[in-house]
Amino acid sequence: MDQNFTVSAKTAVRTLRRDLAALGLDVNHSAALELLAHQAGFRDWNTATASATGPAGQLGAPVPVLRVQDGAAALEFYTAVLGFTCLWEHRFEPDLPLYARVRRDDAELDLSEHCGDGTPGTAVWVPVRDVRELRRELSPRLDPRQFPGVEDDAPGGPTTTVLDPFGNSLRSCER
Structure with a gap:
């Protein structure tokens, strides 16, 4: 999975919630994250974000x-x-x-x-x-x-x- 998944996913969640609201469906942020994770093929949001970081002990890019x-x-x-x-x-x-x-x-x-x-x-x-x-x-x-x-x-x-x-x-x- 792409390292930038969580950043782009959160943007996608805001868009999803806005689009659903326009259709009269009110979905909270947490539920929208779960829906997005399911669409990406993951069991839940925690599994999706855990897979974005790679194997245990693998370092990600530092943020100064x-x-x-x-x-x-x-x-x-x-x-x-x-x-x-x-x-x-x-x-x-x-x-x-x-x-x-x-x-x-x-x-x-x-x-x-x-x-x-x-x-x-x-x-x-x-x-x-x-x-x-x-x-x-x-x-x-x-x-x-x-x-x-x-x-x-x-x-x-x-x-x-x-x-x-x-x-x-x-x-x-x-x-």
């Missing part, structure tokens, strides 16, 4: 945690400027710090206002197929003073770096 001081500004930057999609947001209470996950293509990042999460100024290496194309896409939305050109002689291959408003570096590198 970036420390941000302003969750709203971070989500605005990562979505509107960098083109990520917010997968989910969490707060233990309305006035407590934000913890959110964003995704663009295969890259997932967690953004956290929690003091103990992440270190300000973290660098994350992000592989890209065409670093120059990414730079062309992002250039109109970024301050040119903080968005250098492409370093062709970088150790991992041609690289460009984006700084977020909190000093974290996203180093996009073409292998």
Whole structure:
């Protein structure tokens, strides 16, 4: 099963619930997850998500945690400027710090206002197929003073770096 099953499945569940509601059928989120798992050939949702992670002990892709001081500004930057999609947001209470996950293509990042999460100024290496194309896409939305050109002689291959408003570096590198 695809590693991205749970993310795409949750999107599919929202669509399923909306479409069923338009037909006058009210299905709660949990029941919709079970229906989707059955359609994919699994006994239940827990079995479907367990199979998405692979065999016991198999590692999945890591998700870096970036420390941000302003969750709203971070989500605005990562979505509107960098083109990520917010997968989910969490707060233990309305006035407590934000913890959110964003995704663009295969890259997932967690953004956290929690003091103990992440270190300000973290660098994350992000592989890209065409670093120059990414730079062309992002250039109109970024301050040119903080968005250098492409370093062709970088150790991992041609690289460009984006700084977020909190000093974290996203180093996009073409292998």
